[in-house]
Amino acid sequence: MEQEIKLFTREELKSRNTREDAILIIHNGVYDVTKFLEEHPGGEEVLLERAGQDGTDPFEDVSHSSDARSLMQQYKIGELVEADRTQNKTAFPQQWSNDTPRELGNAWSSWVVPLALALAATLLYRYLFA
Ligand code: HEM
Structure with missing residues (x-):
């Protein structure tokens, strides 16, 4: 039987940006990284900086390994609602911050x-x- 996918809006995820409750949006998927903060090889700081928001660009900037990508799946809690999805990365030019x-x-x-x-x-x- 197929499992229901929980859908979130970007708006309702915004406030989930603390050490006690941290989510990340990556490629339209929603990940609860609260328990992963301490284990992240790249450190918890970078995750908390992006928590509650879209972390696709910084995630891709680091070119995470395929191990990282499969590890990520165990933290997935849902996806963005259709209206809040991005079709491609360039939909976020404003997030290409200091490293442009x-x-x-x-x-x-x-x-x-x-x-x-x-x-x-x-x-x-x-x-x-x-
Ligand atoms: C659920 C999401 C994420 C998972 C599962 C994850 C996992 C990992 C893993 C396993 C590594 C070790 C290197 C590798 O295997 O590629 C890593 C390194 C790293 N990650 Fe993530 N990561 C996530 C999200 C992010 C985000 C959003 C950022 C940036 C804001 C980030 C920044 C970094 C950095 C800077 C490193 C260190 C690279 C180095 O030291 O060479 N990660 N991450």
Whole structure:
């Protein structure tokens, strides 16, 4: 017989962010990590920081092993309601916090400077030898 899957909204999970009651949302699944806090090889701090919220991005950033992924299943208590699900990770751009690249400006300046030099050289050449 198939087991009923318990459904949660993000709203009702928000407050479950303490050492006594900690859940994590990962890939639309809801995990009760209260008993796992002390066992997590990555430390309880990172889990508590994300508790009550979506931890998909930080979870994937660490590229957890397949062992970690199967271990995770024993803490699963349900899933998000259809309306609160994400279809893909990029639905959370605001959660790509401090580790997004900071040097976007460099891509621009890396070709602007040589281009300006080339232009200046061309003009100088024309001016001197025209
Ligand atoms: C139920 C959810 C989770 C489970 C079962 C889990 C399990 C594990 C396991 C087994 C490891 C050891 C390395 C490996 O096997 O990949 C690990 C490492 C780690 N995890 Fe998690 N994890 C979970 C969620 C998270 C989340 C949400 C974060 C970040 C906010 C996180 C951050 C880390 C970090 C930083 C390490 C240490 C990596 C290292 O020292 O090289 N984990 N986790």
